[in-house]
Amino acid sequence: MISRRGLMLGSAAVGLVSLAPSAIGQVPASIDTLPPSAPVKRFPLIAREIDWKLLGPGQPATKRFCAYDGEPFKVFRFDRGTRLAVDFENQLPDPTTVHWHGIRVPYLSDGVAPLTQEVIQPGGKFSYNVPLPDSGFYFFHPHCDETGQIGRGLFALLVVDDPAEKKAGYDAECFIVVKDWRLGDDGQWIAMSTDEGASTAGTFGTVRATNGSTVAPRVEAPAYGDVRVRTIVADATRVIDLGCDTEDAFLVATDGQALLPPAHLDKLPDGIWRMGPAMRADVQVRMPEPGKEVKIYDYRSSEPYLLTTLVAVDKGKRKTPFKPKPLPASTAPMPDVSKAKKMEYLLQVSAGPTIVSPALPADDPLSKALVDSLCVGDKTHWAISRDSWSTKDALRLVPPLEQLTAGSSYIVTCTNVTKHVHPMHLHGHVFRVLSSTKKQSMPQYLADTVVVEPNESVQFAFKAASGNWVFHCHILEHMDTGLMGWFRVT
Incomplete structure (x- = not known):
């Protein structure tokens, strides 16, 4: 069992405290999001390399494919209110960490080296405390050399179920994982990042795929039934416009959180839901009569790109009026917008290393940690309000974007003054998107x-x-080349 101290501080406390004399400063409390009495599920998790035939049967196997437990696109499923005690082992030849994307974990289990933990070296182990306070659709992945390791497949899906969701009465569930591959003609990896890509829209894959396959999946579902289509963009770069060729579709959840009321997909702007890397969406699709099909597309391509085909099969279900099936409301803490402090940030191109914050002294312990962690990019291309995250041409930890108070509410305005899309992710929080000028x-x-x-x-x-x-x-190359900051909340 996890000790009370472990619940408060997390297993990374010793590693972080060793960096405390540097620019990290005072270590905030790492607060757990479940009570100590929550049921604990302990399980091992291994990151390792395998050979995998990404180009299909009869084609050369791609070497050095990265996977958790040696299983590409593995789905982990647990009940809401469970605490995961994850005994992680790094069997990769390179350092790594695990970030629990979208999960409200204590920050010392957030997996951001070297800010919340030391990097896990090859052969190293680390115990993560991962409470699951909210139901929804999440995933986990490394937060070190993300472009390379996620690019080679290192991520897994995480579904947190709420018994109340069973009342929605879905007849089937379908996962769509959007992930392209950077492969040469021989099926082997080519460079995951290029200077041109990192400084523009990102370096795109050479092979488009859904659920790891270059052939769009065909999934059978009951005719006249309701299918919960759960889509994730696990790609490092691609932005998609998710839509389908039926009017009988509702957006019911975004990033795992219920959308209340559900939104008719056709009545959203352009009849699509735009998703960048790491974003998830749950769509309720009503199936047609037996033998008919529903096609799920990415409409952002020059020609609509087929992601998945749902095939209606006769299961004896009768046709009924189509209605949305709302999910239970999110259990994440909600902000008080009327009392929120406002903050504004620009997403910018950087002309080079930041001029706002100073570099770390050469003898600073964090300086060596940043170099050893491989968690920095080679060049600086991007900035948040003139400050860029550490890169090898500007090695330092930038000061926090803001010092915040735990329990207080904040409104952030992000303005993109670049020519490229930026899907912005805040760790450890569920936020409410209030407005957009477009x-x-x-x-x-x-x-x-x-x-x-x-x-x-x-x-x-x-x-x-x-x-x-x-x-x-x-867009992982943007993050690697400066487009990252941090908040200190005490």
Whole structure:
């Protein structure tokens, strides 16, 4: 069992305290989001490399594919209110960490080296305390050399079920994982990042795929039934416009959080839901008569790109009027917008290393930790309000974007003054997207990642939780080359 001290501080406390004399400063309390009495599920988790035939049968196997427990696209499923005690082992040849994307974990289990823990070296082990206070659709992935390790497949899906969701009465469930591959003709990896890509829209894959396959999946579902289509963009770069060829579709959840009331997909701007890397969406689709099909597309491509085909099969179900099936309301803390403090940030191109914050002294312990962690990019291309995250040409930890107070509410306005999309992700929080200067008809919704278009300002609000939390673009090359900051919440 996890000790009371472990619940409060997390297993990374010793590693973090060793860095405390540096620019990290005072260590905030790492507050657990479940009571000590919560049921505990302990399980091992291993990151390792395998060979995998990404190009299909009869094609060369891709070597050095990364997977948790050796299983690509593995789905983990637990009940809400469970605490995961994860005994992680790094069998990769490179350092790594585990970040529990969208989960409200104590920040010392957030996996951001070297801000919340020391990097896990090859052969190393680490115990993560991962409470699951909210139901929803999440995933986990490394937060060190993300472009390389996620690019080679290192992520897994995490579904947190709420018994109350069973009342919604879905007849089937379908997962769509959008993830491209950077492969040469021989099926082997090519460079995951290029200077041109990192400084623009990102370096795209050479092979498009859904659920790891270049052939769009065909999934059978009961005719006249309701299918819960759960889509995730696990790609490091691609932004998609999710839609389908039926009018009988409702958006029911965003980033795992219920959308109340559900939104008719056709009545959203352009009849699609725009999703950047790391974003998830649950769509309720009503199936047609037996033998008919529903096609799920990415409409952002020059030609609609088929993601998945749902095939209606006769299961004896009778046709009924189509109605949305609302999910239980989110259990995440909600901000008090009327009392929120306002903060504004620019998403910018950087002309080089930041001129706002000083570099770390050469003898600073965090300086060596940043170099050893491999958690920094080579060059600086991006900035948040003129400050860029550490890169090898500007090695330092930037000061926090803001010092916040735990339990207080904040409204952030992000304005994108670049020519490229930035899906912005805030660790450890669920926030409410309030408004957009480009999508006035968009309903307010809950998320942990929000797309900010060029020349767009987006407002979102959150209730701050104690810890050191990073805020970054989830186009991973943008993050690697400066587009990341952090909040200290005490």
